[in-house]
Structures are given as structure tokens and as C-alpha cells.
Amino acid sequence: MQKITLKTIAEKVKVSPSTVSRVIRNDRTCYISKSKKQAILEAVRKLNYAPNFAARNLALGKSSNVAFVLCRLCHIGESGPFTFKILENIQETLRREGYSLSVITIPHDNLNGFREICLSRKLYDGIIFGSGVISEETADIIKNSEIPKIVVDDNSPFLENIPRVITDKEEGITSAISYLKKMGHRKIAFYGHSTSMLELFRKAMINNELSFDKKLDFRFSSGNIYELMFDAYVNATLVLENLSKFTGVFCANDFVALGLIQRLTEKKIKVGSEISIIGFDNIEELLNVPEDERFLTTIHKPREKMGEETAELLLKMMKNGRMRNRAKKLPCRLIIRKSTGYCKGGDEK
Amino acid sequence: MQKITLKTIAEKVKVSPSTVSRVIRNDRTCYISKSKKQAILEAVRKLNYAPNFAARNLALGKSSNVAFVLCRLCHIGESGPFTFKILENIQETLRREGYSLSVITIPHDNLNGFREICLSRKLYDGIIFGSGVISEETADIIKNSEIPKIVVDDNSPFLENIPRVITDKEEGITSAISYLKKMGHRKIAFYGHSTSMLELFRKAMINNELSFDKKLDFRFSSGNIYELMFDAYVNATLVLENLSKFTGVFCANDFVALGLIQRLTEKKIKVGSEISIIGFDNIEELLNVPEDERFLTTIHKPREKMGEETAELLLKMMKNGRMRNRAKKLPCRLIIRKSTGYCKGGDEK
DNA sequence: CTGTTAGCGCGTTCAA
DNA sequence: TTGAACGCGCTAACAG
Numbered sequence: 001m002q003k004i005t006l007k008t009i010a011e012k013v014k015v016s017p018s019t020v021s022r023v024i025r026n027d028r029t030c031y032i033s034k035s036k037k038q039a040i041l042e043a044v045r046k047l048n049y050a051p052n053f054a055a056r057n058l059a060l061g062k063s064s065n066v067a068f069v070l071c072r073l074c075h076i077g078e079s080g081p082f083t084f085k086i087l088e089n090i091q092e093t094l095r096r097e098g099y100s101l102s103v104i105t106i107p108h109d110n111l112n113g114f115r116e117i118c119l120s121r122k123l124y125d126g127i128i129f130g131s132g133v134i135s136e137e138t139a140d141i142i143k144n145s146e147i148p149k150i151v152v153d154d155n156s157p158f159l160e161n162i163p164r165v166i167t168d169k170e171e172g173i174t175s176a177i178s179y180l181k182k183m184g185h186r187k188i189a190f191y192g193h194s195t196s197m198l199e200l201f202r203k204a205m206i207n208n209e210l211s212f213d214k215k216l217d218f219r220f221s222s223g224n225i226y227e228l229m230f231d232a233y234v235n236a237t238l239v240l241e242n243l244s245k246f247t248g249v250f251c252a253n254d255f256v257a258l259g260l261i262q263r264l265t266e267k268k269i270k271v272g273s274e275i276s277i278i279g280f281d282n283i284e285e286l287l288n289v290p291e292d293e294r295f296l297t298t299i300h301k302p303r304e305k306m307g308e309e310t311a312e313l314l315l316k317m318m319k320n321g322r323m324r325n326r327a328k329k330l331p332c333r334l335i336i337r338k339s340t341g342y343c344k345g346g347d348e349k
Numbered sequence: 350m351q352k353i354t355l356k357t358i359a360e361k362v363k364v365s366p367s368t369v370s371r372v373i374r375n376d377r378t379c380y381i382s383k384s385k386k387q388a389i390l391e392a393v394r395k396l397n398y399a400p401n402f403a404a405r406n407l408a409l410g411k412s413s414n415v416a417f418v419l420c421r422l423c424h425i426g427e428s429g430p431f432t433f434k435i436l437e438n439i440q441e442t443l444r445r446e447g448y449s450l451s452v453i454t455i456p457h458d459n460l461n462g463f464r465e466i467c468l469s470r471k472l473y474d475g476i477i478f479g480s481g482v483i484s485e486e487t488a489d490i491i492k493n494s495e496i497p498k499i500v501v502d503d504n505s506p507f508l509e510n511i512p513r514v515i516t517d518k519e520e521g522i523t524s525a526i527s528y529l530k531k532m533g534h535r536k537i538a539f540y541g542h543s544t545s546m547l548e549l550f551r552k553a554m555i556n557n558e559l560s561f562d563k564k565l566d567f568r569f570s571s572g573n574i575y576e577l578m579f580d581a582y583v584n585a586t587l588v589l590e591n592l593s594k595f596t597g598v599f600c601a602n603d604f605v606a607l608g609l610i611q612r613l614t615e616k617k618i619k620v621g622s623e624i625s626i627i628g629f630d631n632i633e634e635l636l637n638v639p640e641d642e643r644f645l646t647t648i649h650k651p652r653e654k655m656g657e658e659t660a661e662l663l664l665k666m667m668k669n670g671r672m673r674n675r676a677k678k679l680p681c682r683l684i685i686r687k688s689t690g691y692c693k694g695g696d697e698k
Numbered sequence: 699c700t701g702t703t704a705g706c707g708c709g710t711t712c713a714a
Numbered sequence: 715t716t717g718a719a720c721g722c723g724c725t726a727a728c729a730g
Contacts, residue, residue: 003707005706005707005708006707006708007707015716015717016716016717016718017707017708017717018708018709018710018716018717018718019715019716019717021707021708021709021710022709022716024708025709027709030715030716031715032715032716033715033716036715036716050465050471050472051707051708052407052471052706052707052708053403053412053471053472054402054403054404054406054407054411054412054706054707054708055403055407055706055707055708055709055722056707056708056709057403057708057722058401058403058404058407058706058707058708058709058721058722058723058724059707059708059709059710059721059722060708060709060722061722062403063402063403065449072437088421088454091453091454100414100451100472101451102449102450102451103452104440105437116399122399122401122402123399123402123449225575226574226575226578226604226636227578229575229576229578229579230578230579230582230608230611233579233582233583234582234611255575259579262579262583287575352723354722354723354724355723355724356723364700364701365700365701365702366701366723366724367700367701367702367703367724367725367726368699368700368701370724370725370726371700371725373724374725379699379700380699381699381700382699382700385699385700400723400724401722401723401724403722403723403724404706404722404723404724404725405723405724405725406706406724407706407707407708407722407723407724407725408705408706408723408724408725408726409706409724409725409726410706
């Protein structure tokens with residue numbers, strides 16, 4: 001089978017390869033006569049021509065390839081649909097600009113390999129770092145590389161000085177607490193497993209001038225995300241035993257909230273009226289629960305937007321060779337559903 | 350910053366670029382004098398040289414890129430650590446041969462795009478199809494493409510005639526049932542959500558000349574893998590209410606088994622002595638549970654091996670242009686842990 | 699054992 | 715508005 005190249009098209013239409021190239025690339029700097037342009041596009045379609053990317057990249061001196069780096073591939077599985085929503089949008093945004101995305105891992109037992117493969121070689125035009133625990137040593141390698149890079153949805157201390165796209169969780173949680181306060185709630189408990197979320201909750205309570213009673217915080221340790229909902233269900237006794245002490249519960253994430261709600265419902269406690277529950281992540285949307293069946297009031301993290309922003313910032317950096325923004329913080333959005341309502345036995349405002 | 354190319358090295362060592370190329374590629378067809386080889390490798394190291402892949406690919410007429418295709422990226426998240434174990438091994442095997450792997454999705458709203466991007470263009474040298482639901486239309490596109498391709502861990506009816514690497518689940522389950530039978534169990538229930546697993550269980554019972562009592566099968570519908578363990582815990586009443594009817598339970602997968610065990614343990618039923626439970630997937634290993642803490646007797650699916658085999662078969666096909674094996678079926682392995690034991694009140698053998 | 703040479707297919711001058 | 719010519723960096727065939 002004969003290879004279809006620019007030359008093939010050129011010969012067929014009786015123009016030069018460069019003219020064909022200009023048409024293919026939609027080159028704005030020089031105008032091509034309508035008739036030739038039509039003929040070329042026609043031939044391209046007919047012969048099913050597609051450019052050779054290796055040749056194009058060689059000529060342009062780039063790889064048209066971007067790396068998405070994680071510590072372990074499994075990590076992406078553990079964070080479930082979260083990371084994927086971001087990844088999908090990064091991929092799509094890059095694709096539109098002719099870049100492909102490779103998901104790779106940091107080989108913890110071979111940091112030199114990582115250095116060579118990802119950073120010094122021209123295998124990738126840019127690198128995106130996903131969330132995950134990275135060592136200080138790895139971070140040093142990353143920082144010292146010349147390649148355009150960006151961090152998404154992560155707050156590793158070691159990657160501090162690299163441009164990043166993150167969300168304003170504190171503001172999101174503060175608005176959630178503010179909403180509960182407006183609904184008459186004063187005593188709000190934290191239920192979950194994450195110390196970082198607990199800290200954000202504490203700040204949000206302070207931001208709302210509500211007292212943060214440590215006695216209302218429940219924690220448990222969970223090995224992985226798969227067991228989270230389950231753990232929340234099992235540990236719900238912690239909530240049940242203290243029901244008189246609060247009217248609202250802020251859960252570290254939606255899985256935790258769903259597990260808790262299940263247990264409360266079994267105990268005939270009406271979530272939404274007798275007690276208000278807020279989660280974090282808008283997991284019902286990610287899990288494709290039909291819109292009218294979604295129940296949980298939650299804080300939506302703009303993952304699509306994060307993906308797009310990340311890709312766009314990186315594209316700019318790859319074009320200009322300089323970083324634009326130190327950190328782009330995207331707002332979270334409170335989504336009010338049926339798991340919250342007016343506080344019946346609560347304090348007045 | 351000056352670009353380091355073959356030529357740079359060649360000039361520095363005072364040899365020709367092709368000699369350098371031969372050393373870099375470790376070309377077995379021609380021997381290079383020790384002294385020159387040493388000098389070249391030394392210079393490569395010092396100047397931190399790395400080959401330009403675009404140039405290499407252009408010269409070789411290939412992309413050195415393989416696609417791993419899924420319907421949606423989220424799918425990989427939903428199947429959790431399962432697919433990743435395979436993916437990691439595919440990636441590693443391909444990497445050793447100089448190929449990189451791109452994880453891509455089938456854009457369900459743009460099949461022509463899929464056709465063009467993945468199949469007719471030379472963007473990928475080969476394609477690996479992961480598990481997931483694909484339409485007949487998509488399958489047709491795939492079948493009609495010239496590109497070397499392989500299916501892994503999937504049994505879509507539409508991709509029937511494409512080479513594949515799968516596991517022999519039936520044989521695995523049969524050996525599990527056989528083991529239970531040897532331990533004195535005669536009445537074994539199926540607990541789970543998957544009709545395909547139920548069918549395999551049925552066959553395995555028949556293979557072991559055990560009667561398959563439909564009354565012992567429990568099912569529930571689950572939206573996604575995250576809720577599976579939880580669902581299994583909640584639905585365990587189905588098992589509890591019928592305890593007298595069986596001595597062993599085969600669970601559709603390990604998450605289901607773990608949820609069930611949790612509930613049984615709460616009810617003071619001793620798993621392993623009073624009742625035997627077998628799962629499927631060896632999830633405790635995937636979740637990095639320490640070896641001595643693993644409890645569940647399960648059927649191990651050789652994911653590492655599947656990844657390697659898949660990559661190796663594809664590499665062969667890319668080299669020879671022909672498919673070698675229609676279907677490679679890898680054996681599963683029964684792993685006996687503490688959740689199973691002798692049947693105390695069971696029939697004699 | 700090693701160097702010379704001729705492409706791989708495309709983008710981009712520079713002329714016309 | 716278009717074409718000719720060169721080069722991107724590498725591999726492979728051929729010649730020594």
C-alpha cells in the first residue's frame with residue numbers, strides 16, 4: 001500500500017508540496033487561491049491523507065506530547081472518578097491543540113530514570129503533576145528541570161514554587177457553613193477521616209463566628225477510598241450517640257456522607273429535616289446519578305474547569321517558555337439538595 | 350543552549366555519527382572497537398545526550414506509540430485497581446522495547462474522529478482494547494482497521510475475532526469449588542451482583558457434580574464498584590436468613606466477600622470455621638494489605654502476567670504484521686487463606 | 699570495524 | 715500567490 005504524503009497530494013493536484021502543507025496547516029500568513037485550496041482539500045479527503053507526526057515534530061523541533069505524572073498509576077484508581085474528570089478535560093483541551101497526553105508514573109526505585117526520561121530528554125514538551133505524595137528528592141529533580149510544568153489539584157509542600165491550578169476549598173466549606181448558619185444551625189459536627197478537611201472545617205467555623213467544639217469531631221482511619229462509605233456507615237454510632245449535641249454534620253467527603261445517611265435512615269432519622277448533612281465532592285454527579293435522584297447537599301469542585309485551565313496554562317507556558325500565574329485558585333460551589341434544611345430545634349439567629 | 354545530537358557526540362569523540370548511532374542503539378550487527386565505544390558512552394553521559402524520538406521515528410517509519418483504548422476514562426476508575434495492575438505491566442513491557450503508551454477514550458459522539466485518529470492515521474503502531482462496553486458500530490471500525498490490535502481482559506461479543514488475552518475464570522472457580530468440596534462442603538451459595546459470575550459459578554458446581562440450588566443465590570443491583578462492599582454488608586441479611594441451607598459461600602468478588610464477612614463477624618459468626626467464604630480477585634493484595642493480615646480465600650487473576658502477555662503479543666504483531674494466537678487464556682490461581690476451612694456440620698465425602 | 703551517503707515527511711525560508 | 719531548496723536528527727544501505 002502506497003504511503004500518502006504531502007507529495008502524493010501535490011502530484012495529484014499538480015501543485016508543490018509546500019502549497020499542500022500550507023493548506024493542511026491552515027496557514028494564515030499566506031493566501032492560497034480558492035480553486036487550488038478546494039482541489040487540495042478534495043484530494044486529501046479522497047486519499048484519506050493524514051500528516052506524519054514524526055516528520056512534523058522533527059521539523060518543528062518538538063514532541064507534541066505532554067506527560068501526566070503520578071506516583072503510582074494505582075493512585076488514580078484510589079481517588080476514583082475524581083482525578084479522571086480532571087484528566088479527561090486536560091486530554092481534550094490538549095488534543096485540540098495537537099498534543100497527546102501520556103499518563104506515567106514516577107519510578108520510586110529509579111529516580112535517575114525519571115530525571116532522564118521526563119526532564120532532560122525531549123520526550124515531553126510539558127509535564128503535568130497530579131496529586132499524590134512525592135518525596136523531597138523527587139521534587140528537587142522536578143524543580144531543577146527546564147521543561148514547562150504545572151501542578152494540578154495538589155498541595156504537596158515540596159512542589160510549592162511550581163505554577164498550579166487548585167480549588168479554594170476553604171472558601172467552599174465556609175460558604176457551606178454559612179448556609180447552615182443561615183438555616184438556623186449553630187452546632188455543627190465534623191465527621192470524617194481526613195485531618196486536612198478537619199482543619200479546613202475548623203477555619204470555616206471560625207470564619208462564620210461559630211464555636212468549634214472539638215467533642216463533635218469524629219474520625220476513623222481508612223485504608224483506601226473503596227472502604228470509605230462502608231467505614232462511615234459502620235462508624236456512624238459515633239454520630240448516633242451524640243445526636244443531641246448538634247443539628248448539622250459536615251462530612252469530609254460525599255462517600256462518608258452517604259454512608260452516614262444510610263445508617264441514619266435505617267435508624268428512622270429524617271435527614272434534611274431532623275438533621276442536616278453536607279458532603280464534599282459532588283460525587284453523585286460523578287457517579288452519574290440522575291439529576292432528580294441526587295439527594296446530598298455538597299460542595300462541587302470544578303474538575304472540568306480545572307482540567308481545562310491546567311491544559312491552557314501549560315499550553316501558554318510551552319508557547320512562551322515562561323510561567324504566567326503562580327497559582328490559579330478556582331472557586332468551589334455549594335450545591336443545595338435535600339439533605340439539608342431549616343434547623344428545627346436550633347438557636348435563633 | 351546548544352542542542353546535543355548524534356553529531357555533537359561524533360565531533361567530540363572524532364568518529365562518524367553512524368558509529369555513535371550504532372553504539373546508542375546497541376546494534377548487534379556490527380562490532381565497535383572497545384576504545385571507541387567507551388569514549389562514545391562517556392561523551393553521551395557527560396553531555397547528557399538523549400536521542401530525538403521524532404527523528405528516530407521518522408527514520409524508522411513508525412510512531413513508537415501504542416494506544417490503550419477505553420470507552421470512558423472513568424471506566425478505569427470504576428474498575429478500580431483492577432485495570433491498573435494490567436495497565437502498569439503493559440506500560441512497563443512496552444517501555445522496555447521503546448514504546449510509549451497513551452490511554453485514550455472512544456469519543457462516542459464522534460466515531461469518525463475515532464476512525465481517523467486511531468486507525469487510519471499512523472498515530473499509533475498498535476492498539477490495545479481494555480474491557481468495557483463497546484457498540485457494534487465501534488467494533489466494526491476496529492475490525493476493519495489495518496493496525497495491529499489486541500483485546501485484554503474483555504469478552505465483548507463484538508470484538509470476537511480479535512486476538513485477546515483473557516483468564517480462565519471458569520477453571521478458577523471450578524478449582525475453588527473443588528477445594529470446598531474436598532473440605533467437606535456440599536451446599537454452597539452464590540452471593541453477589543453479577544449475572545456472568547453467577548453463570549460461571551453454576552458451571553463450576555456442575556463441573557464438581559454438586560447440585561446448584563437456585564434458592565441459594567442472592568443478588569442485588571449495584572450502581573458502581575465504590576458501593577459494592579457497602580451493598581454486600583447491607584444485603585447480608587439475605588445470607589443470615591438462610592444460614593442453615595449452606596456451609597460455604599462463593600462471592601462474586603472480594604469486595605462483596607469483605608462486606609459479607611464484616612456483617613457475619615458482627616453477628617458473632619466465625620468465618621473460616623462455622624462458615625467458609627471465597628471471593629474473587631485477590632483484592633487484598635491489590636490494596637497492599639500486608640501479607641500476614643490477609644484473610645480472604647480468593648481466586649487470583651494474574652494481572653501482571655496478563656499485562657506482559659498482552660504487550661508481548663502486540664509487540665510480535667507489530668513486528669511480524671500478523672496475529673499469532675487467537676486467544677491466550679491464562680489460568681487463575683486459588684489462594685487459600687483463613688476465610689475457609691473444614692466443613693463441620695457438612696456431609697461426609 | 700567504520701565512514702559516507704541517501705533518505706524518512708514535513709515546515710520554512712527565500713525567490714519569483 | 716506559489717515553488718524550489720534546505721534542514722530537522724536519525725537509521726540503514728553501501729562501500730571501504
